């Protein structure tokens with residue numbers, strides 16, 4: 001498949017609002033000097049555990065300890081300089097917030113971040129990081145949706161740019177740079193397993209794999225305690241589901257049309273894991289790879305452990321998407 005075909009196909013499915021491989025290449029040129037080229041590493045113990053040849057893409061070692069900063073930097077650098085002064089407003093359960101605050105600091109853009117006040121209480125690791133990065137933090141609403149409504153009001157009142165969690169092509173293009181790196185680091189992959197919240201990471205993986213390595217299968221993973229994206233993908237229409245997962249990065253209550261449209265066309269399969277399987281995978285990352293994964297960051301490994309029939313004997317990349325685990329979360333994982 002050529003790059004042009006990929007772009008047309010992906011753009012076509014996303015109602016003219018799509019992203020193509022050339023957008024990822026442009027993002028790569030823009031942000032490459034600003035991001036960590038994260039390692040893609042193998043660990044004998046993870047191979048023994050899964051029966052697969054596992055490659056961990058370490059986005060837990062990215063700035064802000066999560067991949068989202070790639071999208072945030074690309075989006076902020078794409079805002080014309082004159083408009084940056086009006087600022088951005090974003091809402092998030094955590095890593096998107098940190099990424100926006102980080103990119104705002106880098107570009108000198110005033111940033112307001114709305115996090116749901118809970119319950120459950122926001123992850124203190126993520127709250128502290130947002131404050132340290134100098135963004136103004138607002139705690140509002142119980143859910144991500146309520147925080148989003150509040151953020152939209154703030155943006156409307158101030159004229160700031162509202163940054164959505166999923167329907168943002170510039171975020172997806174920036175995130176795609178992680179997959180560009182991965183496929184250059186690991187040309188022999190059979191599959192890539194990506195944790196899914198809003199779906200930007202999985203879309204980015206699909207776009208880059210379709211252009212560079214169309215034989216590579218891309219799998220999405222969610223927690224069965226928050227299966228909205230999974231269920232939307234299976235139903236081929238947007239559905240809402242309750243959010244019960246402890247993994248903040250996966251805690252979305254609805255599918256999003258922009259990402260689902262691409263995933264419907266390009267995703268190989270969508271797998272579910274339990275929160276307990278995620279905690280066990282966090283423990284495996286700690287003990288076998290000596291690396292810290294937050295719940296969402298361990299979901300892909302949990303799926304490979306759970307599905308030997310799909311992955312055994314294959315060379316599989318698991319995206320360790322983030323490392324912002326709270327102390328309570330790490331204690332729970334080590335007790336699992």
Ligand SMILES: *Cc1c(COP(=O)(O)O)cnc(C)c1O
Pocket residue numbers: 066067068095096195196197198199200201202249250294296297321322323
């Ligand atoms: C946001 C996030 C995800 C989910 O990514 P989407 O692009 O929203 O699907 C997974 N893992 C971590 C650590 C995250 O911060």
